[in-house]
Amino acid sequence: MIEVQHVTKRYGPLTAVQDISFSVAKGEIVGFLGPNGAGKTTTMRILTGYMPATDGSVRVADFDCHESPLEVKRRIGYLPEHPPLYLELTVREYLTFVGRMKGVRMEHVAKRMERVIEQTGLGEVKQRVIGHLSRGFRQRVGLAQALIHDPPVLILDEPTVGLDPNQIIEIRELIKGLAGSHTIILSTHILPEATALCERVIIIHRGQIVAIDTQEQLAARLRRSEQLRVTVKTTLPDMENRLQTVPGVIKVSQGESDNTYLIEAELGHDIREAVTGFVMTHQLGLLELAVVSMSLEDVFIQLTNQDESHANPGNEQARS
């Protein structure tokens, strides 16, 4: 459905995206994962035809973005980073406008609008002026706008940003429900979001694809680095070495305070029980035991390190 080949985008001397290639099959949900400034938005803007690529080719639904931009644009629903809203229009007026702009016929617009209002939960605010809506509702109007013409391809740039936890779950459910009938690319810098929603994740860093992983691979990658943070009331002399003797522990290091330790475990070992047991038998007073999930930066550090040593055979799609 989406075919990206050797796309490069330069802004003057700055290279925002360098030689990226990937493809997305029909009905797939693919996540773009990367820190801010990694090139996610630039890539999405190229896909939507907002800006042309400096080099390389992009095909969406068998149309070339450069040769037949209008055909491509008709088939894409796009939620940009900042939802493109006309603050002086009401939700209904706005959605009617976008629907008509995207080529929905006059007689179908009202029906489509009611459908997306229902899908995105905008019923209670549909008569209100967008400028008076909260951030969460505006984000939903942005999403409704992307869905109005029922496009086969959806490109969503950080769709859950600015929403509260309940809304995030609702929107995720909505996106999940759209999968299958729609091909979806969404970007995020939140790891759990990518794992919760996407079948495949494209990890992008400094304008390059670092890895293309399935959900399972990504989860395994994350588990590998599982860390525990333990805070105790009283500590033992030579605590670090003693903790090391707990089965499954690879490495122990001092945490933020004197009584906090970071414990790294072997892959596939849940050491929480063992560590708790250790603390209990020595009567140290367990104050905190937490799983430190891997941050995105850690993933990148890990990925780039692996690239250098070629240590990970499962990561053959990674680029240096």
Add this chain to the structure above:
Amino acid sequence: MRPATTLLAKELRCYFVSPIVYVIAAVFLGLVGLLSYWAVVNASGQALRMMQISNTYAQINLNDLVFRPMFFSMNLVLMFVLPLLTMRTFAEERKLRTFELLLTSPIGINEIVSAKFLSVVVIYVILLILTGLIPLVLSAYVSFNWDPIWTGFLALLLQGAFMLAIGVLASAMTENQIIAAFLSFGIILLIWLLGLFATVLGDSTVGHLFAYLSFTEHYERLVRGLVSVKDIVYYLSGMAFMWFAAHQVIDAHRWK
């Protein structure tokens, strides 16, 4: 053409819900009304003096004494007012990031520029029709020749549309509305000044070139009732140039 007409309708809708159009209309119509009132008072004063001198009933020429000054002062008012009408066309879309929506919709840049330009022209034509009340009211009291009035309004239409095209270009160049307004005002002033330079330079090649490029001469001829293809071509080609430049500016912006 469907998306383009949709965009045009949305533009007009946004204009009528925002206060700016009403402020512009009030200022424009207020100033024009005041200036034409002053022209009428002046004309009646002259008529009175002529009657005292010659002791006969003088038929004053309303076209010369009232309408021509009115058309020239309207031109001046437009130079200040129209940049305020066009400043938001593209600058606001950029600022609000809604430009991304337009550029990812199945609509060409040419259609976007045309819709934006036509929307301000429609607003302007409504303003012009409202100023048409002035000759209409006067015609109830005095009789005058309507022909120069029609050409005067034609001149105003072309002149205003040209200024609007300049304003749309200026707005396409920035995301700051105030800069857009000043930029279009500056360009309009520059074109106007070319006419002054032309009179200073006189009968030289550069003088003729400046005289042609400035709208002063073309506008004057039309207001005097001399409708020639040459002047109409001047305005149409000027608008086409601004349209093309705006198109290029937007296209170039996509690459950055």
